[in-house]
Amino acid sequence: MNIDLSFYSWELIRSYVLSGLVFSIQLTVIATVGGIFFGTLLALMRLSGNKWLEIPAATYVNTMRSIPLVMVILWFFLLMPAILGKPIGAELSAIITFVAFEAAFFCEIMRSGIQSIPRGQIHAGQAMGMTYSQNMRLIILPQAFRNMIPVLLTQTIILFQDTSLVYAIGAYDMLKGFEVAGKNFGRPIETYLAAAVIYFLICFSLSRLVRVLQQRVAIIR
Amino acid sequence: DTLAKIKSSSAVTMGVRESSGALSYTVGDGKFAGYHVEICQRVLGDVQKQLKLNKLDIKYQAVTSQNRLPLVANGTVDIECGSTTNNATRQKDVAFAVTTYVEEVRIAVKANSGITSLNQLAGKKVATTTGTTSVQLLRKHERAANVNFDEVFGKDHADSFLLLESGRADAFVMDGSILAGNIANAKNPADFKIVGEVIAVEPIAIMIRKDDPAFKKSVDDSIKKMMKDGTLAKLWDKWFLQPIPPKGNKVGLALSASTKDAWANPNDKPAEDYAKK
Amino acid sequence: MIEMKNVSKWYGNFQVLTDCTTDIKKGEVVVVCGPSGSGKSTLIKTINALEPFQKGEITVDGIAVHDPKTNLPKLRSRVGMVFQHFELFPHLSVTENLTLAQIKVLGRSPSDALAHGLKYLDRVGLSAQKDKFPGQLSGGQQQRVAIARALSMDPIVMLFDEPTSALDPEMVGEVLDVMVQLAHEGMTMMCVTHEMGFARKVSNRVIFMDQGKIVEDCPKDDFFNKPEERSPRAKDFLSKILAH
Amino acid sequence: MIEMKNVSKWYGNFQVLTDCTTDIKKGEVVVVCGPSGSGKSTLIKTINALEPFQKGEITVDGIAVHDPKTNLPKLRSRVGMVFQHFELFPHLSVTENLTLAQIKVLGRSPSDALAHGLKYLDRVGLSAQKDKFPGQLSGGQQQRVAIARALSMDPIVMLFDEPTSALDPEMVGEVLDVMVQLAHEGMTMMCVTHEMGFARKVSNRVIFMDQGKIVEDCPKDDFFNKPEERSPRAKDFLSKILAH
Amino acid sequence: MSWNWEVFCKSTLEEDFSPVCFGTGGEITYLDWMLSAWGWTLSVSALGLFVAMILGVLMGTLRTLPPDNLMTRALALLGTVWVELFRNIPVLVQVFLWYHVIPALFPVMKGFPSFVLVSLALGFFTSARIAEQVRAGIGSLPRGQRYAALAVGLTTTQSYRYVILPMALRIVIPPLTSESMNIIKNSSVAFAVSVAELTLFAMQAQEETSRGIEIYLGVTALYVVSALSVNRVMAFIESRTRVPGFIAAASSGGH
Numbered sequence A: 001m002n003i004d005l006s007f008y009s010w011e012l013i014r015s016y017v018l019s020g021l022v023f024s025i026q027l028t029v030i031a032t033v034g035g036i037f038f039g040t041l042l043a044l045m046r047l048s049g050n051k052w053l054e055i056p057a058a059t060y061v062n063t064m065r066s067i068p069l070v071m072v073i074l075w076f077f078l079l080m081p082a083i084l085g086k087p088i089g090a091e092l093s094a095i096i097t098f099v100a101f102e103a104a105f106f107c108e109i110m111r112s113g114i115q116s117i118p119r120g121q122i123h124a125g126q127a128m129g130m131t132y133s134q135n136m137r138l139i140i141l142p143q144a145f146r147n148m149i150p151v152l153l154t155q156t157i158i159l160f161q162d163t164s165l166v167y168a169i170g171a172y173d174m175l176k177g178f179e180v181a182g183k184n185f186g187r188p189i190e191t192y193l194a195a196a197v198i199y200f201l202i203c204f205s206l207s208r209l210v211r212v213l214q215q216r217v218a219i220i221r
Numbered sequence B: 001d002t003l004a005k006i007k008s009s010s011a012v013t014m015g016v017r018e019s020s021g022a023l024s025y026t027v028g029d030g031k032f033a034g035y036h037v038e039i040c041q042r043v044l045g046d047v048q049k050q051l052k053l054n055k056l057d058i059k060y061q062a063v064t065s066q067n068r069l070p071l072v073a074n075g076t077v078d079i080e081c082g083s084t085t086n087n088a089t090r091q092k093d094v095a096f097a098v099t100t101y102v103e104e105v106r107i108a109v110k111a112n113s114g115i116t117s118l119n120q121l122a123g124k125k126v127a128t129t130t131g132t133t134s135v136q137l138l139r140k141h142e143r144a145a146n147v148n149f150d151e152v153f154g155k156d157h158a159d160s161f162l163l164l165e166s167g168r169a170d171a172f173v174m175d176g177s178i179l180a181g182n183i184a185n186a187k188n189p190a191d192f193k194i195v196g197e198v199i200a201v202e203p204i205a206i207m208i209r210k211d212d213p214a215f216k217k218s219v220d221d222s223i224k225k226m227m228k229d230g231t232l233a234k235l236w237d238k239w240f241l242q243p244i245p246p247k248g249n250k251v252g253l254a255l256s257a258s259t260k261d262a263w264a265n266p267n268d269k270p271a272e273d274y275a276k277k
Numbered sequence C, D: 001m002i003e004m005k006n007v008s009k010w011y012g013n014f015q016v017l018t019d020c021t022t023d024i025k026k027g028e029v030v031v032v033c034g035p036s037g038s039g040k041s042t043l044i045k046t047i048n049a050l051e052p053f054q055k056g057e058i059t060v061d062g063i064a065v066h067d068p069k070t071n072l073p074k075l076r077s078r079v080g081m082v083f084q085h086f087e088l089f090p091h092l093s094v095t096e097n098l099t100l101a102q103i104k105v106l107g108r109s110p111s112d113a114l115a116h117g118l119k120y121l122d123r124v125g126l127s128a129q130k131d132k133f134p135g136q137l138s139g140g141q142q143q144r145v146a147i148a149r150a151l152s153m154d155p156i157v158m159l160f161d162e163p164t165s166a167l168d169p170e171m172v173g174e175v176l177d178v179m180v181q182l183a184h185e186g187m188t189m190m191c192v193t194h195e196m197g198f199a200r201k202v203s204n205r206v207i208f209m210d211q212g213k214i215v216e217d218c219p220k221d222d223f224f225n226k227p228e229e230r231s232p233r234a235k236d237f238l239s240k241i242l243a244h
Numbered sequence E: 001m002s003w004n005w006e007v008f009c010k011s012t013l014e015e016d017f018s019p020v021c022f023g024t025g026g027e028i029t030y031l032d033w034m035l036s037a038w039g040w041t042l043s044v045s046a047l048g049l050f051v052a053m054i055l056g057v058l059m060g061t062l063r064t065l066p067p068d069n070l071m072t073r074a075l076a077l078l079g080t081v082w083v084e085l086f087r088n089i090p091v092l093v094q095v096f097l098w099y100h101v102i103p104a105l106f107p108v109m110k111g112f113p114s115f116v117l118v119s120l121a122l123g124f125f126t127s128a129r130i131a132e133q134v135r136a137g138i139g140s141l142p143r144g145q146r147y148a149a150l151a152v153g154l155t156t157t158q159s160y161r162y163v164i165l166p167m168a169l170r171i172v173i174p175p176l177t178s179e180s181m182n183i184i185k186n187s188s189v190a191f192a193v194s195v196a197e198l199t200l201f202a203m204q205a206q207e208e209t210s211r212g213i214e215i216y217l218g219v220t221a222l223y224v225v226s227a228l229s230v231n232r233v234m235a236f237i238e239s240r241t242r243v244p245g246f247i248a249a250a251s252s253g254g255h
Ligand SMILES: Nc1ncnc2c1ncn2[C@@H]1O[C@H](COP(=O)(O)OP(=O)(O)OP(=O)(O)O)[C@@H](O)[C@H]1O
Pocket: C011, C014, C016, C034, C035, C036, C037, C038, C039, C040, C041, C042, C043
């Protein structure tokens, strides 16, 4: 079988791939923002020193981290309507799943970020009379976030790649767009190749961007 | 119940498939088309009239073989217009409208392969799609005829067809319409043909929630009306014999005797009853 | 000013501090020395409860540190502390480092805090660096900013934990100079340090620790000039660090 | 033994070394000092080509370091080096640290290498620790093992890069003692250090560096006793590190 | 909701149940099927991990080579290109590339079983991530270690062999643990190309039995058990290779 790329056109990309790409990006952005928010909360719970907060947070995080994302997606899709008591679509289900799933990963990133702040910094804040929450807010989290930006962004790139797994519940993401185009035009092999190239271009440029940012925000110690 | 829900929200969610041949497929851009999709659109038009709604918002929800059942059962999808076999197991969880299409499970092969029947497939690679009844069907046939297939699974029909097209499988066992649709869409439709005996006959129907007799009656009535007044025959011609979007291919699937029979005697009998005949 | 009675502390089964008792009066300068791992840093951090302890009592200016009801942030805001590795906040500029706690903890207005902070920054001779970030300063400069930061909270006592041991040798002097000046002005100080020159020059008393115990606690002159009264461990230590 | 002529080195646009020229004769002990960042470590690492340099020439025992055809591993095996942070191999026991290079580089038999290594381990007074791992030793002990490791390669010259500045003050003495002994035995040595006591006691010459240049290169006695002949920068530096 | 765990004892052919839950006389129950699916999951992961470890350590090491000469620079560049290529394409797409695209270009590969192709895809994808971990591990060693190895006369190769890699590999055991667990999780994409592993089983069996919750719970439990076992094995390796007196820290991330 030979490869024939002649049928690619802007029209094809626009009508099949674009809406998928928009959804992939939407999903990535929402899951990143939501994941960082809940992940930070989970991280604070895990570091709180209070058993009642620590154990549930740790259990949640470890469970999420040991199940394949595809299974989590299927689970949520199956269970969400039962939990919420009302039906939701594949797209919304995917968004909720990704936020919940990514929170576990962002939690671990934030936790190691917070732990990477030297103990001396924590002591210094306390020694000036700051309360726990002041210390967290003003001293630790700003530094932890800054140190973690490259890792957070790298995780976001992984997340963007993982959005391709929503095929399991039939949500229409970018890969799906390519697949449908390929099927309708009888060119599946070519479209997989095109999908690989587009994903690579997006993720590679993002990872370059991370590099640049990394140098910009690095705190001089 | 569904009618009340549709009435109160002025909206309904239609489950559709991305690539179930001419029965239900996407034409890109989040738009869907096909024989069952159009039937459902007409049915919902009747429902709208019945409920006296001046506006009914139809939301399309793409479903897959794996998730369509739970989606209908849990209420995500109100009416599934894809290519779902009506069988006894499923009737435990969902209900079906009267059969609109009778599917014959057949074999697609490369035109030059020389294969003409199921029994020639012993020891060969046979493709089918994960999450469909054909998987079980093949398994049962293997046992009954004491042969052995080397099964390969596509994650959806187009994938399974690709297995055949790329030579990874020698045959693709699936519903005839799906085979025909995929062949029509192939780069060289002449390279493939549908051969052999009818392995199984399956009633394909529109799927709705269980225990909602009012909604079922509305749907059934609307379909029965279309059966009588010849609308279904026209739709058959439109989707299976004439060129269809997006590429303008013809599926070329003539109306089968069993489908005609189902139109003449509207029923929602499960596949098991067909098998007994 | 600071009273410490039978303070003991454990990490798990390991006892870091054993029955430490001492007293520091207003205006006194006390130097703490001893071998690495002997518990000096831990001892000094128990005073403002950065390190909790399991047994014993500490009161600072009449307030009981060991009392669970004590408002620790408030107590700590009155005790200045300078660390071995400076611990300036790297994401804040020098002025922000100086004013943050004044504003957030003492509730001073930003302009008051700034004026106050700059006064102390001037005192350590670094007015010119006020808009730089810690990473842009040399070690000696960072440590002087850290001292200014502690002073701008108007502490009643200053604690130093090896303030010069992370510095390049040529910068040790500039930090010690600031500390000497502070001592001369009558600040109550407790310093963990191995700079025996500093101890000789300004301290009133020297505490020598070994294996979590306060082994010696005596006036400076006795410590340096009456070796015959010293414990063998202290003599050995002194001879080692004074040898080269 | 070591001849260095107009050595210059750049990191990108930043010049770390500028026209450094000096000569070290067999049996000489030379101390290198200067402010932080002045290029001392870089200079000493150019000698065994751990830091490549872009201009100038260095010969060690007649072998041209700058010549791309020179067998650098062989040259390095004849030059002993001791680092600020010891750099023992943490996954190898003390004996394995001592014998690895003897076996892999010099091709000695394991038993020869062991005998040889233990001889030097005994000399630095650590025979008892031979089966421990570096992480189980104190800093002073680690540095002494590192010296033994270098010596067991039978080097013709030893380079030291601030061997005592990462040590707790009480451990400085034990390492310096080993170095003094080595000097007395006639080993050719080049030491970056701020221990002026050591320089006074055993060095023949002192090199003072500033901003990548060799500013002073004179006999020890001149360096310490004739301040009037010294450059202002060197005088300032000396006064700072001798002050406290 | 009511549980129906009997579904695992059901025959995959007839509407009947096996009293022992395992099939007899050629008949197969869903439990039998699930266990064989587990076997496929583990096999794909094991082969993938094998490929990933070898390539990952190699490529990660190449990336840290000092820019001494043209040769080392070229090798370092190879490592960089490798990593960028294989970590910037979603694993699912890579699976399709290996299964559909590459055999279309190189017909010899059509003969490869999909099990092998998927393992290669997983292995290459994971190798890029392991390479990054190994590079970070080597980077986290003090620069002085490399200097010290060279200073005693070891060649570059020897210094990697005897000094840098032994330490770096110990340091990266924790991130390698999570990569190993990841490969088990990522193996779930194998179902997309017809490997009869756990996720394919879950989707097909839930379709046939309509008992999604029970089937998913069973499958999820097996995934968790697999991941935890890998974790225990790696912890064992870590404790066996622990250096007395040495405390190391390394970070991790990713899925
Ligand atoms: N978080 C901890 N957990 C367990 N042990 C600890 C901890 N912190 C300190 N220690 C131990 O407590 C002892 C005293 O430590 P401390 O830092 O007070 O000593 P130090 O006299 O300040 O030493 P140095 O001169 O090295 O700063 C040491 O043996 C140390 O190993």
